[in-house]
Amino acid sequence: MQRPRPLLANVLVNRCPACREGRLFQVRNPYRPRTINAMHAACPACQADFEREPGFYFGAAYVSYALTVALWVAVLVALYTFGALGWITFTGFFDQPEVFLISGIVTLVLLLPPLQRLSRSIWIHMFLRYGDRGGTSEEGKA
């Protein structure tokens, strides 16, 4: 049998946490507004349950929040780095807050669809382990 994809790579490519083969989302392109969050109800490859319970993906909002904070920090670090390298004129956060705001908002809007999918992928990876099969992993154990 072929070795499974490493966990981190699997999270990033939005594949099923249980078999690491089936896709989480119905449409590959995250930039189609109507299908950003369109997920399969169950894994097309192993039938692992992706809907687990009503409102399961509300929790992904916490992950999304953390990713968004990380994105803003990354934008600030990038601005300071590019400023230090002389590629842009950025003298500091308190001197030019508008540069930081505009850069952050543009980056966030551009990356919002993949970030939204990534947060759902991280969220379901927290509840399904490699090797779990069909239905929720907790049902049989209680």
Ligand SMILES: [Zn+2]
């Ligand atoms: Zn699967």
